[in-house]
Amino acid sequence: MMPLSLRFAARELRAGVRGFRIFLACLALGVAAIAAAGSTAEAFRQGLAGQAREILGGDLSVSTHQRRFSPGERAGLEQLGRVAWAVGSKAMAEAPSGERRLVELRGVSAGYPLAGTVGLQGAASVADAVAVRDGVAGAAVEAALLERLHLKLGDRFLVGNEPVVARAILLQEPDRLSRGFALGPRVLTSLATVEKGGFLAPGLPFAETARIALPPGASLEAGKAAVGKVVHGRRVRDRNDAAPGIRRMIDQLEYFLGFIGLASLVAGGLGVFGAVSAYLEVRKPAIATLKALGAEGALVRDIYLAQIGLLAALGVLIGLAAGAAAPLALGALVQDKLPIPALFAVYPWPLVKAAAFGLLSAAAFSLAPLGRARATPPASLFRSDLSGSLRLGPEIVGAAIAAVGLAALAIVTAPTPLAAGLMIGGVAVSFGLLWALGWGAAVAAGRLRSGAHGPLRIGLANLAGPHSAARTAAPAIGLGVALLAAVVLIQSSLLRQVSEIAPRTAPALVFTDVPGDRAQAFDAEVARAFGRRLTSDTYLRAPFVSGRISGVRGTPVDARTIRESERWAYDNDVSMSAIGPEPPSSGIVQGHWWPANYAGPPLLAMDVDVARATDVKVGDTITLSVLGRDIDARVAVLRKVEFGAFGASFPLVLTPSALAGADLRHVAIAKATKAQEAAVTRALGRDFPDVNVISVREQLEAATDLFDRVALAVRGAAAVAALAGLLVLAGAIAARARARVREAAILKVLGASRGQILAAYVLEYGLVGVIAGAAGVALGYAAAWPVVVKVFQAHWSMDWAGVAALLAGAAVFAGLGGLIAAFQALSKRPAPALRAD
Structure with missing residues (x-):
């Protein structure tokens, strides 16, 4: 037997979910954003974990800096398992034409790689690519170096003073991620070639790494402990810690994108609140009849709680499906272009977490209207009065518990709980300020309408009314604009730091490995190449x-x-x-x-x-x-x-x-111009071939390109919050559609023209957009400034064009909403609209 509340709920749901479309959309949007962020991050984590041995190049990696492993250390490490040796240094590559370029030089032993494969074009194996033929060693080089030095496979060039032949194009190294950022194209050759070239002399900045493949079944911890007894002053990593920096970046990016999804849920919470309130207002006659026939308030609440719970579950499921599908679609499109291995699949934990966020959000924003319907007496309901004040009851307590649970879940699942707490607190304070601003705008509109005339007076009167869009839609729109503004302002400041400020304040060139006994001669050579006297400011x-x-x-x-x-x-x-x-x-x-x-x-x-x-x-x-x-x-x-x-x-x-x-x-x-940079790079090749010339300009250009790619993803995620605000605006328009029709009919009867009514509604909603947009930009500024100045320690710069676009966008979209509301209201003739009540 089905409980009475569920039977009534099932009967009412037979009419469909027309009144809950905004409810479903707001929930699904936020849940999808959180699920997509978590699923994508988990795909990268699983990709890293699945290829951890290949990324590290073995089971253990032991590195020393500015010294070689001693014979005793080598013997001790080789007792632990198979070992591949590699040395890394920076050097200048020079083509026969005189073109020079800094490269990341790497020499490997015969056992390399222990895990994974090296991607080569033009050679069958690493051994074939680096073999010595006709007295000259071979090398596998990245295509960027061939392009920069105008070389082709088979050409000879110098690395330092050591001649090598480009025998293969280096496409992929299995352990590249574990080695981090490179300042130049990579050149892979034999360990003996690097030793012969003098790159490992005492005092030079080189590193040597031993990668160890342990015997099957051997313990990683035991292996690390054994390494500690053999080598001192070393850095040891195992396959479980193959790329710690990338893993940390994935964690932080997941939380940031997920946080934007959570903010979208909070912004969409007003849509949930408005949709539930509007639905209950439509059901006032049924609620009044039930109460008049003796139904208790708890039964009424349970009827609609069951409906809302079922629809909330439906919205969460829609969001989970979209969030789970988004990474799969991403993998199908760009899997081969990703710099990090990813294993795209459906992962349960990100979906469970997103579902918990969605259900808690639905509870936090939908229980309060149920409490109002439960506590309103039948007489008030028959008088179409469902606007009584909220009173403390089980619904309000439940909403508060859900809100606390929402914040707690965000903090517990974050990689840095303190930062998460600050972000959650910031969103809560911002939401409260926007809500207060909406109420203040409604009060101010009520006072200003006495001095206005025509459509402006009507628009201000609507803003001051009990169902003002300033109260219902402005907080959600403002929060969406605030997130977008924060992202835009942070991006513009950091991008300007990288592309404009840093080139002015940072050196254009860095020279390393300058021989101390020839320092004065080096200064003179640089001065000649620059064609000017060297001063301390340049x-x-x-x-x-x-x-x-x-x-x-x-x-x-x-x-x-x-x-x-x-x-x-x-x-x-x-x-x-x-x-x-x-x-x-x-x-x-x-x-x-x-x-x-x-x-x-x-x-x-x-x-x-x-x-x-x-x-x-x-x-x-x-x-x-x-x-x-x-x-x-x-x-x-x-x-x-x-x-x-x-x-x-x-x-x-x-x-x-x-x-x-x-x-x-x-x-x-x-500090140098581009022409001076090219001149000094060529000039140093004659007398100082071992001096490395690092172009800071090139590194900044690469950083700008990378930053643009990341910022695009973040801006897209922030736009989700803005979309949630637009959904809330649409919900507010839909909820007031019936009242707007009656209102427009009365205005027509009193002599108002269609143009005046259209102008009044556009002004009303346009003012809501301006108010919410301005408040959102101010809050975005307050959030972005400390991030830029305190966290990144960069110069603050205001992106006035971006701010103006956000303000204009908020006003235009809100004004379009008013236009749609006006056309809906004017679509019916006055007589049928007035007889409907």
């Missing part, structure tokens, strides 16, 4: 060395006790320099720079962010492991280092006497 050179902070105030550093975001300078080698006179734009925050001719005990200038990680103050002693020995230096200066700017961008700077006697290589930075 050219800087300094010694370069890398080392590790091994102790603070006499205590060894334990990187595990330092927050992960600040650990970078303590668990890896960092760049250092030895500078006498205070450099330009030194950024001193505390302390005083030493005299240019200082020759006493070692002093240190330290970046304030590095110092903050271990609470270092001026006067503290820092132990540095540099060039195989420990140096105790007293902190004399704390400085703010602007990494990437034109200056001494070293986290640590020592006094020159601390490294006296060491044969240090130098680095130099320069």
Whole structure:
């Protein structure tokens, strides 16, 4: 036997779901966005996990920097399993024509690769591509290098001073993702060729990696422990940690896109609230009849709760289907073009999470109207009064619990709960402010209408009415505009930072591996190529060395006790320099720079962010492991280092006497035009072929292109929230359609023309769009500014064109909504419309 409430609910649903179309659309849209973000991220995670061994190049990876593995270490590692050796360095490639280009040079042993395959065009295998023929080694090179140097397969070119022949085009390396970002095209050759070319000399910035394939059934943890006993000062990763940076980026992007979907659910919540309220208003006679016949309020609530619950489940299912299908469609379109392996399929957990978000959102926004219908007496219902005040009851308590659950689920499932809490709090505050603004706009319209005439007076009167679109649609539209505005403003500021500000403030060229004993000759060569005298505002050179902070105030550093975001300078080698006179734009925050001719005990200038990680103050002693020995230096200066700017961008700077006697290589930075860049690159090939020339301009152009691609996806996701706002606007128009028809009929009878009625409605909704758009832009500004200035530490710039487009779009779409409402109202003749009531 079916409960009475379910029987009544089933009978009413036989009429269809016409009144719940906006309800279903709002729920489905938000759920689809969350499900699509989670499913896509899971596809990338599964792709990484499924190819983890190939991405790492084995089961274990052990790396050393600026030194080779010793014979004892090699023997110990080879006892653990099959080993493939690889060395990596940066070098300048030069074509016979004189064209030069920085490349990522890599030499591999005969066992490479242990896992996966190397994609080659023009050679059958790696061994065939790198084999020595006629006394010249071969190499597999990326097509970009051939294009840049105007080479073809079979041509000979120089890498440093070592001649090689391009025998194959390098299409794919299985372990490329695990090695991170590359500054230039890749050149793959044999380990012996790199050794012969002198790229592994002491002091040069190279790295050697051993990739180990463990015997079947061997434990990863046992293997890592064994590596720790064999090699010291190493970095060890296993196949479960093949690409940690990419995995972290996927987590953060998933949450950000999912958060936009959640904001769409919140914005669409007004549509849910309005749809339920409008449906219950249509059902007022049935509710009044039931109550007059003795039905209790709980029965009435349960009847409509069952209907809303069933339709909410339907909306969630529609959203889940769309969200699950979206990644599959993406995979079918761009699977072969993705830089990250992805395994597109239907994954349960992202769908379960999206369903939970959808159901909680439906409960949070639909229970309040049910509480009002339950508590309204039959007499009020027969008088068509369903606008009584909300009272505390089980429905309100349930809505509050659902809202808290919605926020808690967002925080618990986020990769960084604190950031999630701040974002949820920001959306809640923004929603509250927009709601208050809508009410304030309605009150202001009521006061202003007395001084207005004609269509404007009618529009203001409608804005001030109890069913004003300023109250119902403005918060949702404003939240959608706020999200879009935040994305647009963040994107425009960061893009301007990369494409305009950075090229002006950053060096155009970076020179590395400058021989210290020929530094003066190098300066003269650069000056000749530039055709101008070198000055400190366009050219800087300094010694370069890398080392590790091994102790603070006499205590060894334990990187595990330092927050992960600040650990970078303590668990890896960092760049250092030895500078006498205070450099330009030194950024001193505390302390005083030493005299240019200082020759006493070692002093240190330290970046304030590095110092903050271990609470270092001026006067503290820092132990540095540099060039195989420990140096105790007293902190004399704390400085703010602007990494990437034109200056001494070293986290640590020592006094020159601390490294006296060491044969240090130098680095130099320069500002140059594109023509000067090409001239100096060619000129250095004659006398300084081992000096690497890094074009910052090219890297910025690549960053701009990558940023544009990511921003496109984020803008598309943010547009979902704006679409939710438009759905709410459509819901508000649909809910008031019957009342608008009667209102238009009365205005016609009183002598209003069609043009006046059309103008009144367009003004009403257009003003709602302007108010919501302006508030949304202001909230977007408030959200974007701290992200740009505090998080990314970039220069703020206002995208006035984007802001104007958002404001105009909000006003135009809202005005079109008013136009549609007016045409609906004017579509019926006055007499039938007035007799309908």
